[in-house]
Amino acid sequence: MITQPQTEAPVSPVPAGDPTGQQVSWRHRHLLDVDALDTAEIERLLQSTAAMEEVLQRRVARTPALRGITVVTLFYEASTRTRASFELAGKILGADVINLSAKGSSVEKGESLIDTVRTIGAIGADIVVMRHPQAGAPYLAARHSTARIINAGDGTHAHPTQALLDAYTLQKALGDLQDKRICIVGDIKHSRVARSNLWTLTRLGATVTLVAPQSLLPPGLNQNHPLGLPAVRIDDDLDRALEDADAVIALRLQRERAAGVQVPSLREYARRYQITRERLGLARENAPVLHPGPLNEGVEISPDVARGLQSEIERQVQHGVAVRMAVLYLLARGGA
Amino acid sequence: MSFVTSVTETEVLGARALQRTLVRISHEIVERHSEGAPPVLIGMRTRGVPLAERIAQSISHFASAPPPTGALDISLHRDDIPLRNATAPLRTSVLPAAIDDRVIVLVDDVLFTGRSIRAALDALIDYGRPAAIELAVLIDRGHRELPIRPDYIGKNLPTHREDEVLVRLAETDGRDEVVLRSRTPAASAQT
Known part of the structure; x- marks a missing residue:
C-alpha cells in the first residue's frame, strides 16, 4: 500500500529554481493514453x-x-x-x-x-x-x-506503453525525433498502437505518414476535430511514402478483428504493403524497422527484414x- | 495571528575557498592512496557529479592519468520516497566498467542525516564488490541518523536541523558558493 506522509521528513538541501533537479510532480493518477x-x-x-x-x-x-x-x-x-x-x-x-x-x-x-x-x-x-x-x-x-x-x-x-517504447526505440536509433519522417504501414484501422503512436510521435515533433488501403484507415483522420487525431499525411502508395523515410513501423494485420475481410486477398495485400528488403532500400540508409508484434511473417513484413540488421523488433521488447x-x-x- | 519568520543567509564558502577545499581533498585522497590503482570517484547526483569531476581533475595534476569517475542516481534506493514524493527527475547512473576490487570514493555535496549515503551504498553493491568504499563530502552539517562517517571533509558546519545548506556550483547553478540559510522567528509586525 502507498503510505501517506505522517510527518515531514527532513528535506535535503536543494535550492529553489535548481536547473538540473527541477522538482516536478507527476500530475497523472492513471495512464490511459x-x-x-x-x-x-x-x-x-x-x-x-x-x-x-x-x-x-x-x-x-x-x-x-x-x-x-x-x-x-x-x-x-x-x-x-x-x-x-x-x-x-x-x-x-x-x-x-x-x-x-x-x-x-x-x-x-x-x-x-x-x-x-x-x-x-x-x-x-x-x-x-x-x-x-x-x-x-x-x-x-x-x-x-x-x-x-x-x-x-x-x-x-x-x-500507451507500446507507443512510448516505440518512441524510445526510435530516439535511440535516430536521436531527436524533431522533423524525422516516420512511416506507419498496415492495419491502422484496428491498431491501438498506431493511434497512441500518432500522439507520441507528433508531440515529439516527428512527421508521420500513414500508409494503408482505404479500407484499413480509421474514420476521422485529419478532420481537425478537437477530439480527433493529430494531423498526419496519408498515402496509399508504400513505395512513394518510403522515399526518404527515417523509420518504418509495420503493423500486424489484425485478422481477429475482421481485418481479413477488409482486404481483397492476403496475397494482394502482401504485394502492396509488405515491408521487404527491396522496399526498405527506398528509405534512408539504415532506417530502423519496428513492429509491435506478434508478427505475421510474409504478410506485413518479410522474414529477412524481421530478422535483418535494421530490425529493432527484439530491442523493442527489451x-x-x-x-x-x-x-x-x-x-x-x-x-x- | 501569524508569525513572521526572518531568513538570514550567511556565506560559508566563496568561489576561491570552495576550489581550495576541493584541492585539499584531492591531496588527502592522493596521500592515502599513494600505492596501488587510483580510486574510482563516484559523484552522487546532482551536485556530487561535478565535485567528483573537479577532484579527479585536480588529482590528475600529480598522477599519470586522471582517476576514473562515475555518476550515481540513488532515487530508486531512497528510504524516504514512500513518505515524500519522488518529484526529482530520474537520471541515468553512469559507472566505470568494473568496480570489483577497486577502492571507491563516493562524493556528495552535503552530508546530513546519512540516509542518501546509505542508499548510495546499497546501489553500489548492485554493481559489484568494491575493495572499499570511502566518502568525501564538501560540507558535513551534522545531525546523522545512521552510523555513517566521512573520510574526507571539506568543511564542518554546525547547523540547526531546520537550516538549509545551499551548495551552488558553476556547472549546475552558474556560480560557486556555499550558503547557510537559517530561519529565525522574529517579532511579528505591529498592526
Whole structure:
C-alpha cells in the first residue's frame, strides 16, 4: 500500500529554481493514453526509461523503489510480451505482482468490470494494469477504482506503453525525433498502437505518414476535430511514402478483428504493403524497422527484414521492460 | 495571528575557498592512496557529479592519468520516497566498467542525516564488490541518523536541523558558493 506522509521528513538541501533537479510532480493518477501527456511529460518518461535501462544492466538488476506496492495485471485479452514485461518491471522495482485473467476469475461468473476493479482495489492493489477488448474500458475502470489504472491496450483505441517504447526505440536509433519522417504501414484501422503512436510521435515533433488501403484507415483522420487525431499525411502508395523515410513501423494485420475481410486477398495485400528488403532500400540508409508484434511473417513484413540488421523488433521488447518500469515508478511515486 | 519568520543567509564558502577545499581533498585522497590503482570517484547526483569531476581533475595534476569517475542516481534506493514524493527527475547512473576490487570514493555535496549515503551504498553493491568504499563530502552539517562517517571533509558546519545548506556550483547553478540559510522567528509586525 502507498503510505501517506505522517510527518515531514527532513528535506535535503536543494535550492529553489535548481536547473538540473527541477522538482516536478507527476500530475497523472492513471495512464490511459498518451494524448493526456504533454511533450515535457513524454520526454520525462523517456528520460526515466533511459535510467531504468541502466538499472537492467546492473549485475543485480533489482531495486527497492516500489517496495510495499502491489501491482495487479488484469487481462481480458491474450498477451505475451505486454503482460510479461509489466510483471518483470514490477518485480525488478520490488513491487508485489499478482496476475489475473478473465479466464478463471469471477469474470466468468458474470462479475462486471466495475465490481472487479472495486474488488481488486479493496484487496489493496495500488496499481492495476489492464487490457480489455472494449475501447474505453480502462476509463470506466479509472472512474470507479481506488487503484491507479494503466491501460495495457483497450480494443482498437490505445496502447500507451507500446507507443512510448516505440518512441524510445526510435530516439535511440535516430536521436531527436524533431522533423524525422516516420512511416506507419498496415492495419491502422484496428491498431491501438498506431493511434497512441500518432500522439507520441507528433508531440515529439516527428512527421508521420500513414500508409494503408482505404479500407484499413480509421474514420476521422485529419478532420481537425478537437477530439480527433493529430494531423498526419496519408498515402496509399508504400513505395512513394518510403522515399526518404527515417523509420518504418509495420503493423500486424489484425485478422481477429475482421481485418481479413477488409482486404481483397492476403496475397494482394502482401504485394502492396509488405515491408521487404527491396522496399526498405527506398528509405534512408539504415532506417530502423519496428513492429509491435506478434508478427505475421510474409504478410506485413518479410522474414529477412524481421530478422535483418535494421530490425529493432527484439530491442523493442527489451525497451518494453524499461518503459514499464518508468511508468510504474512515476505513477506510484510521482506525487499525483 | 501569524508569525513572521526572518531568513538570514550567511556565506560559508566563496568561489576561491570552495576550489581550495576541493584541492585539499584531492591531496588527502592522493596521500592515502599513494600505492596501488587510483580510486574510482563516484559523484552522487546532482551536485556530487561535478565535485567528483573537479577532484579527479585536480588529482590528475600529480598522477599519470586522471582517476576514473562515475555518476550515481540513488532515487530508486531512497528510504524516504514512500513518505515524500519522488518529484526529482530520474537520471541515468553512469559507472566505470568494473568496480570489483577497486577502492571507491563516493562524493556528495552535503552530508546530513546519512540516509542518501546509505542508499548510495546499497546501489553500489548492485554493481559489484568494491575493495572499499570511502566518502568525501564538501560540507558535513551534522545531525546523522545512521552510523555513517566521512573520510574526507571539506568543511564542518554546525547547523540547526531546520537550516538549509545551499551548495551552488558553476556547472549546475552558474556560480560557486556555499550558503547557510537559517530561519529565525522574529517579532511579528505591529498592526
